[in-house]
Amino acid sequence: MKERHTLLEKEGTKSVLASLISIIIGLLVGSILILVVGAFSDNLGLGSAWEGIRLVFFGIFSTGRNAAGALTWGFNPQSIGNMLFRATPLILTGLSVAVAFKTGLFNIGAPGQYLMGTLATLAIALGIPSTALPGPLLWLLAFLGGILAGALWGCIPGLVKAFLNINEVLACIMTNWIAANLVTWFFDVNKMFQNTVENTKTSYIYKTAYGRTFVDGAWTYVDGNGVSTAKLGLDKLFPGSQVNAGILIAILFAILVYILMTKTTLGYELKACGANRHAARYAGVNDKRNIVLSMAIAGALSGAGAALYYLSGNTEFFWSTYQALPATGFNGIPVALLAANNPIAVIFTGIFMSMLNIVGLQLTKLTAYNEYITDVIISVIVYLSAFSLVIKMLLTSRRKHREAAAPAAVPPAEPAAPPVEPAESLTESAPPAEMPPVEAPPAEAPDAAAEKGGEQA
Amino acid sequence: MRTMAAENIIEMLHITKEFPGIIANDDITLQLRRGEIHALLGENGAGKSTLMSVLFGLYQPEKGVIKKNGQEVKINDPNDATALGIGMVHQHFKLIEVFTVLDNIILGAETTKAGFLQKKEARKKVEALSQRYGLKVDLDAKVEDITVGMQQRVEILKMLYRDNEILIFDEPTAVLTPQEIDELMDTMREFAKEGKSILFISHKLNEIMAVADRVTVLRKGKYIGTVDTKDTDKQSLSNMMVGRPVQLEVTKAPAQPGEPILEVKDFTVPSKAHKKNAVNNVSFQARAGEILCIAGIDGNGQTELVYGLTGLEKSSGGTVTLCGRDISHASIRHRGEQMSHIPEDRHKHGLVLDFTLEQNLVLQRFRESRFQHMGFIDQRAVREYAEGLIEQYDVRSGQGPVTRARSMSGGNQQKAIIAREVDREKPLIVAVQPTRGLDVGAIEYIHSQLVAERDKGKAVLLVSLELDEVMSLSDRILVMYEGEIVGELDPKETTVQELGLYMAGAKRMDMSRKEGEGA
Numbered sequence: 001m002k003e004r005h006t007l008l009e010k011e012g013t014k015s016v017l018a019s020l021i022s023i024i025i026g027l028l029v030g031s032i033l034i035l036v037v038g039a040f041s042d043n044l045g046l047g048s049a050w051e052g053i054r055l056v057f058f059g060i061f062s063t064g065r066n067a068a069g070a071l072t073w074g075f076n077p078q079s080i081g082n083m084l085f086r087a088t089p090l091i092l093t094g095l096s097v098a099v100a101f102k103t104g105l106f107n108i109g110a111p112g113q114y115l116m117g118t119l120a121t122l123a124i125a126l127g128i129p130s131t132a133l134p135g136p137l138l139w140l141l142a143f144l145g146g147i148l149a150g151a152l153w154g155c156i157p158g159l160v161k162a163f164l165n166i167n168e169v170l171a172c173i174m175t176n177w178i179a180a181n182l183v184t185w186f187f188d189v190n191k192m193f194q195n196t197v198e199n200t201k202t203s204y205i206y207k208t209a210y211g212r213t214f215v216d217g218a219w220t221y222v223d224g225n226g227v228s229t230a231k232l233g234l235d236k237l238f239p240g241s242q243v244n245a246g247i248l249i250a251i252l253f254a255i256l257v258y259i260l261m262t263k264t265t266l267g268y269e270l271k272a273c274g275a276n277r278h279a280a281r282y283a284g285v286n287d288k289r290n291i292v293l294s295m296a297i298a299g300a301l302s303g304a305g306a307a308l309y310y311l312s313g314n315t316e317f318f319w320s321t322y323q324a325l326p327a328t329g330f331n332g333i334p335v336a337l338l339a340a341n342n343p344i345a346v347i348f349t350g351i352f353m354s355m356l357n358i359v360g361l362q363l364t365k366l367t368a369y370n371e372y373i374t375d376v377i378i379s380v381i382v383y384l385s386a387f388s389l390v391i392k393m394l395l396t397s398r399r400k401h402r403e404a405a406a407p408a409a410v411p412p413a414e415p416a417a418p419p420v421e422p423a424e425s426l427t428e429s430a431p432p433a434e435m436p437p438v439e440a441p442p443a444e445a446p447d448a449a450a451e452k453g454g455e456q457a
Numbered sequence: 458m459r460t461m462a463a464e465n466i467i468e469m470l471h472i473t474k475e476f477p478g479i480i481a482n483d484d485i486t487l488q489l490r491r492g493e494i495h496a497l498l499g500e501n502g503a504g505k506s507t508l509m510s511v512l513f514g515l516y517q518p519e520k521g522v523i524k525k526n527g528q529e530v531k532i533n534d535p536n537d538a539t540a541l542g543i544g545m546v547h548q549h550f551k552l553i554e555v556f557t558v559l560d561n562i563i564l565g566a567e568t569t570k571a572g573f574l575q576k577k578e579a580r581k582k583v584e585a586l587s588q589r590y591g592l593k594v595d596l597d598a599k600v601e602d603i604t605v606g607m608q609q610r611v612e613i614l615k616m617l618y619r620d621n622e623i624l625i626f627d628e629p630t631a632v633l634t635p636q637e638i639d640e641l642m643d644t645m646r647e648f649a650k651e652g653k654s655i656l657f658i659s660h661k662l663n664e665i666m667a668v669a670d671r672v673t674v675l676r677k678g679k680y681i682g683t684v685d686t687k688d689t690d691k692q693s694l695s696n697m698m699v700g701r702p703v704q705l706e707v708t709k710a711p712a713q714p715g716e717p718i719l720e721v722k723d724f725t726v727p728s729k730a731h732k733k734n735a736v737n738n739v740s741f742q743a744r745a746g747e748i749l750c751i752a753g754i755d756g757n758g759q760t761e762l763v764y765g766l767t768g769l770e771k772s773s774g775g776t777v778t779l780c781g782r783d784i785s786h787a788s789i790r791h792r793g794e795q796m797s798h799i800p801e802d803r804h805k806h807g808l809v810l811d812f813t814l815e816q817n818l819v820l821q822r823f824r825e826s827r828f829q830h831m832g833f834i835d836q837r838a839v840r841e842y843a844e845g846l847i848e849q850y851d852v853r854s855g856q857g858p859v860t861r862a863r864s865m866s867g868g869n870q871q872k873a874i875i876a877r878e879v880d881r882e883k884p885l886i887v888a889v890q891p892t893r894g895l896d897v898g899a900i901e902y903i904h905s906q907l908v909a910e911r912d913k914g915k916a917v918l919l920v921s922l923e924l925d926e927v928m929s930l931s932d933r934i935l936v937m938y939e940g941e942i943v944g945e946l947d948p949k950e951t952t953v954q955e956l957g958l959y960m961a962g963a964k965r966m967d968m969s970r971k972e973g974e975g976a
Binding site: 281285286 | 767769788789790791793798800805806807808809810811812816820821823824829832833834836
């Protein structure tokens with residue numbers, strides 16, 4: 001009864017296909033850009049353009065240049081390790097956005113939640129003397145602190161939405177900037193966190209590998225005394241890279257979110273609220289509580305992303321953030337969109353987005369192009385990821401067209417797709433139904449209108 | 458009787474229209490004579506709307522021809538239809554709410570001079586038409602501010618303004634009061650007398666018998682036949698429509714009311730639209746073993762009353778006692794422990810359309826220990842329960858429990874809701890327009906379910922706009938008008954006309970004494 005669709009007709013397949021098409025179009029647009037820039041640039045030329053294009057597609061497998069100056073390819077443990085390291089926070093912000101989406105909320109507040117998570121994590125990891133607590137405990141405390149701070153920050157738009165019915169997008173944008181200024185203020189005031197050991201740098205906070213230590217009657221920071229995420233042998237697998245166990249934690253979180261959303265009563269309630277808040281209320285679900293809870297979970301995930309990124313021990317935080325929000329927060333949106341909000345798929349799209357990052361670095365290192373080309377590619381993919389719904393719809397309608405053109409090709413047992421839908425339901429998928437689907441379209445339109453009428457009443 | 462009675466103005470011959478997997482119209486022939494009122498009768502999904510959409514140019518048929526005055530014509534879009542003099546009043550009006558009535562009427566057929574609107578001329582023409590046919594409208598009012606009845610008159614004027622001679626009415630009476638329905642019937646007869654031809658889509662047999670000259674019956678996309686109304690009756694028409702003998706009247710034993718289940722005292726619910734209370738000082742009791750019906754024209758506070766009782770909206774005064782417990786301020790979930798609710802709007806409240814059927818069937822019950830352990834949903838228990846309900850209540854769908862609710866037909870969506878709510882076995886069932894938009898077969902089924910629940914000793918609070926339903930199903934009728942209960946009637950003793958007068962506010966009882974009838 002269930003397995004009547006071919007693989008191609010499954011919703012999941014369509015989502016994956018739509019995302020892949022977005023990605024490929026994005027990469028192609030990037031290639032065209034590289035070609036154009038190369039052709040019109042004196043120091044690049046078409047030869048470099050060809051190299052650039054190959055790097056855009058396969059840069060993760062680039063191993064540099066050989067003696068003859070040609071690009072060499074192969075397994076590059078450093079690139080792959082760094083890709084996984086950078087994917088860690090992206091997966092978590094992606095999950096953050098995806099969870100909120102499932103509840104019908106657009107969490108554009110991930111950057112703010114990420115910043116607040118950063119603040120709490122660093123304040124705990126660097127504020128508590130490393131001699132006061134065993135390292136792993138301090139690490140855990142900082143990690144949980146980041147999660148909690150993100151959750152609390154996420155609650156604000158949630159509360160405002162639930163009780164004052166103020167659009168969460170507006171509240172999120174505002175709380176983002178509040179967070180940005182709050183963080184700058186905090187580190188500006190608390191000078192002790194500012195990195196003075198490596199005095200070539202300004203506006204950087206100590207890496208968490210530096211521990212607060214009492215030396216010669218004064219508190220100071222000593223490298224190696226602090227906390228950093230365990231490597232669990234991953235550094236042996238990918239030598240020369242920054243990878244650590246954070247990626248495993250991110251994957252674990254993705255699985256936990258998947259279980260939460262698909263197997264538990266809480267997930268059921270959250271999804272019901274997202275899919276139809278009225279019906280959820282009707283069924284006795286506390287919609288206000290669920291909105292706040294959903295934003296809290298979303299915030300917690302963003303906070304966890306920040307915590308894992310900065311607890312690595314080898315990442316530094318540029319604290320003067322009041323003019324710019326962290327891209328990792330915003331990039332959670334395309335990560336979630338490309339994954340069609342599926343928590344498991346977020347793992348892969350997060351890794352993909354961080355791969356583009358690595359590709360950008362390779363491009364800069366190996367050619368005269370700069371990494372911003374990959375930013376353009378990322379932006380194109382971001383735009384197209386929003387289109388992935390449209391692409392999915394096109395995939396669906398193309399199939400319908402074929403069926404309409406050749407009705408004989410449809411086996412009699414095949415469930416019939418509902419007739420052409422009215423325009424307003426274009427973005428909805430059209431699941432097949434065996435029952436003659438009510439009346440033809442005009443009969444469906446009244447239902448939509450009836451819904452409208454109901455709201456007015 | 459009519460001079461040109463035999464002349465066919467529109468002929469739709471052997472029309473076949475297919476959608477992927479379904480033949481919506483299968484070789485259907487419809488001949489409309491000049492100056493006749495021709496009813497098109499059929500259940501939901503019979504293909505009436507598709508056929509009319511073909512005539513109005515919204516769809517192209519795969520086979521068949523359309524002739525006007527014997528000449529074959531091609532109707533590619535609604536503009537072609539308008540050019541041929543075909544106009545349509547859709548079931549759900551196609552009006553722009555923030556435009557004035559006049560603007561709506563002339564929209565798309567504006568008279569202009571050098572690109573500037575000539576509203577004065579248009580106004581004159583509309584006023585003349587409005588007077589001639591007694592179609593009273595306020596030309597300068599915004600559509601959002603006028604009544605549904607007036608909106609319909611605006612739609613009719615739109616057709617007249619375009620000099621249409623073939624008028625299609627798609628279920629025009631669904632939103633009207635009995636009195637307004639009578640007026641509409643008169644207007645339709647007037648049009649027919651002048652030689653305009655009317656196609657009247659309906660599944661209400663009373664109206665068809667009252668106004669139509671001939672009836673064409675469709676069933677499951679197929680042409681069943683065309684009969685003169687004077688040669689037929691309601692029972693045989695409904696048999697043609699459904700394909701089997703149908704019980705038109707609800708059969709039920711006399712009610713045996715027991716203990717009061719629901720007691721409402723001085724209940725008040727504020728309105729969202731205006732300052733007045735939507736429900737004002739309403740008091741009544743619903744007893745075990747009776748079907749109590751709240752009748753009234755749409756928008757007189759019935760919706761708000763139900764929202765207030767079920768907790769979807771906050772009340773501002775009075776008390777509600779359910780099974781002896783004061784639930785005036787209880788949460789929806791708390792109230793749901795003693796009450797089933799078949800909601801008015803099945804898409805807004807009744808179902809999560811993007812959920813599967815089985816998920817929808819446990820919408821309230823997923824928290825019960827039967828369906829979850831430690832917060833994890835027991836998928837197998839849900840599946841088994843859903844399969845049981847689907848079988849017991851004959852809910853049909855493409856893929857059984859895992860069908861998306863969105864892809865199910867309206868009748869089966871409603872059946873799913875009824876199954877869910879009835880199976881919860883609560884002492885009170887609040888059913889709001891449980892049969893709206895459903896066909897005769899489904900209505901028959903739902904009515905019998907509600908009667909069965911009544912006979913099990915439950916209190917059924919029915920809110921209905923359908924007079925037939927009110928009269929045949931209820932044991933006691935309360936009429937709501939402008940947020941107040943203006944009459945309590947016994948369906949065995951009252952008439953539709955009398956009920957109509959109460960509904961229109963022309964008559965009211967002094968409810969504090971429940972006797973005597975004021976003007």
